[in-house]
Each structure stands twice: as C-alpha cells, then as structure tokens.
Amino acid sequence: MICKIAGCGKPIRYKSQQVCQMHYFRNMRTGSYDLKAKSRQQRRENQKGYQLIWSPQHPLRDSQGYVYEHRAVMYRIKGDDCGSCALCGKPESWSTCHVDHIDENIKNNAAQNLRVLCRGCNVFRGRTPESYQNLCDVGLLEHEGKRDTAHGWSKDPRVSVNGSTIRRRKRKGWSDHKALFTPSRTYRGKAKARELERAAA
Numbered sequence: 691m692i693c694k695i696a697g698c699g700k701p702i703r704y705k706s707q708q709v710c711q712m713h714y715f716r717n718m719r720t721g722s723y724d725l726k727a728k729s730r731q732q733r734r735e736n737q738k739g740y741q742l743i744w745s746p747q748h749p750l751r752d753s754q755g756y757v758y759e760h761r762a763v764m765y766r767i768k769g770d771d772c773g774s775c776a777l778c779g780k781p782e783s784w785s786t787c788h789v790d791h792i793d794e795n796i797k798n799n800a801a802q803n804l805r806v807l808c809r810g811c812n813v814f815r816g817r818t819p820e821s822y823q824n825l826c827d828v829g830l831l832e833h834e835g836k837r838d839t840a841h842g843w844s845k846d847p848r849v850s851v852n853g854s855t856i857r858r859r860k861r862k863g864w865s866d867h868k869a870l871f872t873p874s875r876t877y878r879g880k881a882k883a884r885e886l887e888r889a890a891a
C-alpha cells in the first residue's frame with residue numbers, strides 16, 4: 691500500500707488518511723498535502739506593514755502570487771489603465787505609478803483613502819510643510835506665527851492630541867486653535883484621574 695498522493699510512492703503510515711508519514715505531517719502543519727500551500731496564506735503583512743493578498747491570477751501580483759492590497763483595491767476601481775496622477779495630472783501606468791495612502795496609514799486600504807500618484811509627487815509628498823499642504827486635505831494650521839502640519843503640531847509640547855485627531859477636527863470645521871489645544875476626551879479622563887489622585891494623597 692502506497693501513499694494516495696500522486697507521485698509520492700512512500701508507504702502508507704496513516705491508514706485512515708491513506709498517506710505516508712511526510713504527507714500526514716505536512717497536512718497537519720499546513721492544512722494541505724500540497725507543498726506550495728505552505729506559503730499561501732490568504733493575507734500577509736510585509737516587514738513595512740503593507741498588506742498583501744494571495745491572488746495568483748492578479749495582473750499586479752508579484753512572483754510569489756501576492757498583490758499589495760492597496761494596489762488591488764485601486765485596480766478594481768481603475769481597471770487596466772490606472773489613469774493619471776491625482777496631483778499633477780501626469781499620465782501614469784501600473785508599472786510606474788504609486789498608490790498613495792492619503793491618511794498615511796498604510797493599513798487603511800479603503801478606496802476613499804487611496805489615490806494614484808506619479809513617482810515625483812509621491813517622493814515630494816510630505817517633505818516640507820509647504821509641499822504637504824497641497825496633499826494633506828486639511829492644510830497647515832497656524833498659531834502664534836507658527837505654521838505646521840497636523841503631524842508637525844502633534845509633536846509640539848503644548849499640544850496633547852495626535853495628528854489624526856487634529857485632522858479629524860479640522861475636517862469637522864474646528865478652528866486651528868480649538869483643533870490643536872482642546873484636550874482629547876481620554877486625555878481629559880487621565881488628567882481628571884491625576885487630579886483625583888492628587889486630591890486623595
């Protein structure tokens with residue numbers, strides 16, 4: 691009696707499954723008798739945190755059969771022609787274009803967070819507050835003569851909220867001053883807790 695897997699030829703060690711020892715343990719480890727199945731997770735994350743989807747038929751797949759999720763999402767919208775750069779209008783192709791995460795969160799692959807950029811605009815993006823202003827939907831915030839991005843302001847010692855909170859507030863129409871200096875609810879909660887601790891001590 692030999693292993694039921696085509697081309698194996700090793701003797702059966704596990705009668706109920708009719709497979710050899712090697713195939714039995716491979717199936718236990720990977721959920722498949724197929725050797726290649728080992729690397730075929732449906733979704734994985736690369737070292738930089740980009741999401742990859744197992745998609746061996748996708749036109750934008752890599753040599754391993756994975757496609758970047760953000761590129762796959764954009765491809766579903768645009769089709770074979772990726773259109774032109776969302777900032778400068780330069781015609782682009784899938785082999786040259788960058789699919790940019792507008793909120794800078796590379797795990798946010800929702801369609802409305804993605805746009806096609808040419809290489810120049812993508813490199814340019816975010817380098818200085820002025821260049822960033824064209825790109826960031828809320829622009830620069832100003833206080834006492836200082837102008838900076840939401841992210842830049844979040845590093846200011848006077849500001850207790852992070853960049854995405856500032857941007858969210860600006861999108862809601864808050865003034866620069868309110869968006870920067872209103873403590874967030876959790877921050878206020880912590881401050882309150884500290885206050886109570888001090889009172890108790």
Ligand SMILES: [Zn+2]
Binds near residue numbers: 693695698699710712
């Ligand atoms: Zn076998």
Ligand SMILES: [Zn+2]
Binds near residue numbers: 777807808810811812
């Ligand atoms: Zn461009």
